[in-house]
Amino acid sequence: MNSDKILCEEKKHFGGKMVKVCVKAKENNVRGVIITGDFFVDPEEKFDELTNKITNLEVSLDNALTSIMNIIRNGNIKFYGISLEDIEYVLKRILVLLKQ
């Protein structure tokens, strides 16, 4: 039986902070996403809520980028040191690798 595969990628916002994204996947499905790094957020509890929503998220690889980014955007979190585009860039990179 195939076990979950975990891929992590990172991006440093120029002159800013680092975001590290890890995606757990099995066959053609994402089975969880973790976003970590040395950035700051406001409000902090909203980021905890976001983490809870995506840690065990199940979605197909084809729909993953849209679904995950929608959850993040709807979280109404202000990031300091990184941007939403940084997270999206890293996610895209991981999803391309997972599809190969």
Next chain:
Amino acid sequence: MRRYHVCLVLCRMMGPLRVIVAEWPQNQFFNMALEEAIYLEAKRPTLRLWRNDRAVIIGRYQSPILEVNALEAKKLGVKLVRRFTGGGAVYHDLGNVNYALTLPSCESIDIEAMFRLMGEAIVEALKSLGINGACYRPLNDIEVNGLKISGMAASRTSNRAFIHGAMLVSSDISTLWRILKISKEKLSDKKLTESKIKRVTTVREALGKDISLNEVYEVVANAIAEKFAFKAMWGEVEYDEIKRSLDLYRRKYSKLEWNLAYVNELKALISKEEENALKDISTPDPAQERAIEGLEA
């Protein structure tokens, strides 16, 4: 008038800035619990100055698996504690001075403004010590001639603000590089290679001589009080703050669930040996428990 000036005015109405030296260096987990307890109690504007024995303090949103070389940390007797603010991993030892400012009744100040004000205060403190070439580098660093000497982190809730930082005074920088996993991405905009890492400096190195801890504390306290326009008054940590920190210590800072957040999901990335080392360094040992025994009474 900037919006945050209003909150600082309200904060100043709560009295002078209480400056305390409160530290339990032997128990880094309790030290971090006290940091949050003072912020949560927020009875009055408070500046805490303190030190930790050897520990890697990770940011609230970091995974220890991705940041810390646990096997090396265990070998060197370095503990791991997660703090309640964001930002990156820092190394603490007795050559590192921590400063933490709690501002009650101050909700309109944003994180960037806090970093700028505190960054400018620490630059002034370094100048007072005789260090040239110090500057604040956004978002949260203070540098001397391009080398980091202090980093900051901050938090804010609906009715209070908090900012803290660590200043390298005479820290053992070589340990720092051994226990932190430094990624190539992190170095990418600093034109440095892994074989030639020279990103940080200390007060001792910048001055070319040793300096007393009391002098550092005094200069830092005066600079922060002046920048935030407070009258400083030296005081003591209070019973309620200790009580709250003991509660936070038992429920949160001594627990793997807190210190090793973002680990379970990524366990497949490390060996069993590294996982065990992570658990070991993230748990207080009996000697550390004994160091705070007297506080329970």
